[in-house]
Amino acid sequence: MQRIAIAPSQLQQGQILLTPQQQHYLGRVLRLRTGDRFIAMDGMGQWWLAQLEGDNAQVLEPMVVQTELRATITLILALPKGNTFDDVVRCCTELGVAIIAPVMSERTLLKPSPQKLERWQRIAQEAAEQSERSFVPTILEPVSFSTALSSANDQQYICVARGNSPHLRDCLQDIGQITNDNGQRTIVIAVGPEGGWTQKEVECATDAGFQTVSLGRRILRAVTAPIVALSIVVAELESEKFGNYK
Numbered sequence: 622m623q624r625i626a627i628a629p630s631q632l633q634q635g636q637i638l639l640t641p642q643q644q645h646y647l648g649r650v651l652r653l654r655t656g657d658r659f660i661a662m663d664g665m666g667q668w669w670l671a672q673l674e675g676d677n678a679q680v681l682e683p684m685v686v687q688t689e690l691r692a693t694i695t696l697i698l699a700l701p702k703g704n705t706f707d708d709v710v711r712c713c714t715e716l717g718v719a720i721i722a723p724v725m726s727e728r729t730l731l732k733p734s735p736q737k738l739e740r741w742q743r744i745a746q747e748a749a750e751q752s753e754r755s756f757v758p759t760i761l762e763p764v765s766f767s768t769a770l771s772s773a774n775d776q777q778y779i780c781v782a783r784g785n786s787p788h789l790r791d792c793l794q795d796i797g798q799i800t801n802d803n804g805q806r807t808i809v810i811a812v813g814p815e816g817g818w819t820q821k822e823v824e825c826a827t828d829a830g831f832q833t834v835s836l837g838r839r840i841l842r843a844v845t846a847p848i849v850a851l852s853i854v855v856a857e858l859e860s861e862k863f864g865n866y867k
């Protein structure tokens with residue numbers, strides 16, 4: 622069934638007040654007619670089965686979706702070159718990330734243009750729809766790396782390409798104890814730019830409570846590393862070995 626993202630404010634008294642763009646998309650692009658059904662998602666975890674009624678839609682019933690992870694995963698990502706961040710946003714959304722925090726690090730080459738954030742949000746929305754997620758990840762405004770550091774989270778890791786850091790998989794704590802508490806637990810992972818983090822940045826992160834981790838013995842590209850890191854966390858969170866997953 623076709624899905625569209627709506628803003629929570631569009632839902633009023635059992636009706637979805639469609640924007641002209643949504644009317645065009647449903648009517649002209651998807652060729653739905655009055656009486657046809659589709660899924661409306663508010664990007665905050667709620668889905669509804671809806672029926673097109675002229676220019677608006679009638680909510681038929683709320684839907685239960687179970688495509689979200691048991692923990693909130695935040696990726697702090699130093700911005701890589703060119704448009705490669707688009708792919709990172711798309712893949713990490715498919716994998717289940719909740720928040721992407723793009724950061725300018727000491728070795729970041731480019732400062733993104735203001736249109737980039739809008740573009741990434743659109744990519745995240747499309748990827749969330751495609752992968753049947755009930756939640757569209759939040760893409761934060763790019764800030765400096767030091768501004769993005771916070772010590773308020775349960776588990777925080779900074780990926781460092783060289784040295785003797787333990788493997789991320791061996792560091793994830795209490796994954797089995799994370800019950801389905803609506804993503805209350807937060808896991809934060811920071812990945813550096815092409816040139817890597819500076820020593821000072823790694824020290825700032827460890828001072829803020831981040832643990833340095835390895836993603837294996839090979840040096841991964843800045844666009845590959847977040848996908849690998851996220852895959853490791855997701856595989857652990859969804860492992861059958863933890864009976865509480867289902």
Ligand code: SAM
Nearest residue numbers: 780781782812813816817835836839840841846
């Ligand atoms: N130029 C850097 C160097 O030679 O050390 C490599 C940077 S790597 C291309 C970009 C980022 O990906 C790193 O800052 C790190 O966060 C992450 N990364 C890549 N490979 C990694 C690995 N094997 N373990 C942990 N992090 C890795």
